[in-house]
C-alpha cells in the first residue's frame with residue numbers, strides 16, 4: 295500500500311512526475327490525419343462516506359475532438375465551461391494528458407488540434423479534471439497504432455495515477471456507481487455496481503469555485519478509530535442503499551472523514567447541506583465541494599428537493615449564486631464517439 299495521497303496526482307508526481315514506464319529511443323510520431331471524438335461524464339467523488347473510494351457518474355458529458363496533422367502546431371478551442379479561463383497552450387490539462395500518454399507508449403504527437411465542448415463546471419466537485427484526464431487518455435490511446443494501445447484495465451490504472459485518487463476516474467470510465475480501492479502494491483481495483491432506477495440526483499452548484507487541491511489541503515493526516523469505524527458502516531450501507539434499498543440513503547450518506555473539516559472552505563454549502571439533511575434528504579458534498587448533491591429516493595422526492603434548495607437559497611439571499619440541475623445517473627462511462635484515420 296502506498297498510502298493515501300492527500301494531495302492531487304496532477305500536482306505531486308502524476309502528470310508532471312516521472313512515474314510512468316518509458317521506452318528507450320526516439321518517440322515515434324503517431325499517424326497524421328486522424329480525428330478522435332470522445333465524450334466523458336461528470337462524476338461525484340466520495341458520495342459522502344466513500345472518501346476516495348466511491349464515485350457516481352452523472353449524465354452530463356464533456357465532448358472532446360482531437361485532430362492530428364503533420365505540422366508542429368498546437369491549437370485549442372474551448373466552448374462552454376472553462377472557455378476564456380483554461381489556458382489554450384501546452385499547459386492545458388488535456389494537452390498535457392495526451393502528450394504524457396503518448397510518451398508513455400513511446401510515441402509523440404505531430405500537430406494537435408483540440409476542440410473541447412464542456413458542460414461540466416470547473417472547480418465545483420463534479421470531476422471536471424477527471425473528465426479532462428480520461429478524455430485525454432482515451433483520445434491519445436485511440437491515436438496510437440492498434441498494437442500499441444492499452445486495454446481498459448491499464449487505462450484505468452493510468453488515469454488513477456494521473457488524477458491521484460480513483461473515485462472520479464473509475465465512474466468516468468465505466469459509468470454507474472463504482473467502488474474503487476488501492477491494492478497493497480499501489481495498483482487500483484474497481485467494481486461497478488448498478489444503481490436502483492428510482493435514485494434521482496439533484497445537484498446544487500454555486501458560482502464559487504474551490505480547487506480540489508486546496509480542499510484536500512484541509513484534511514487532517516489521521517482520524518480516530520471511532521471515526522473510521524463509524525464511517526465504515528455508512529460506506530458499506532451506501533452501496534446497499536444505492537443498489538437496492540434507497541430508503542437507507544439518509545443514514546448511508548453520513549460522512550465522518552472529510553465534510554466537516556472542509557466546511558470552513560464552503561460555509562454556504564455546509565449550511566445548505568445541514569438544512570436539507572434536517573428535512574430528511576440524503577445530501578452530501580459533491581466530491582471535494584463546493585457543490586451539494588442530494589440523492590432523492592424517487593422522482594417525486596427529487597422535485598421536493600429542488601423546491602427545498604430554492605427555498606433555502608432565497609431565504610439566505612443567495613438564489614442568484616446557485617444553479618440547480620437534475621442530471622440522471624450516468625449509466626454509461628466514457629465513449630469513443632468517432633475515430634477516423
Ligand SMILES: Nc1ncnc2c1ncn2[C@@H]1O[C@H](COP(=O)(O)OP(=O)(O)O)[C@@H](O)[C@H]1O
Pocket residue numbers: 356376380386387388410412415416417418419420421422423424425426504505506507581582
Ligand atoms: N476540460 C478541461 N480542460 C482543461 N482544464 C481543465 C478541464 N477540466 C478541468 N480542468 C482544470 O482542472 C481544474 C479543476 O480541477 P479540480 O480543482 O480538481 O476541480 P473539479 O475536478 O472538481 O472540477 C480547472 O480549474 C482547470 O485548471
Ligand SMILES: N[C@@H](CCOP(=O)(O)O)C(=O)O
Pocket residue numbers: 337339340345346347418419420421422423459461462506509510552580581582583
Ligand atoms: N475524493 C476526492 C474527490 C475529488 O473530486 P472533485 O470533483 O472535487 O475533484 C476528494 O474528496 O478530494
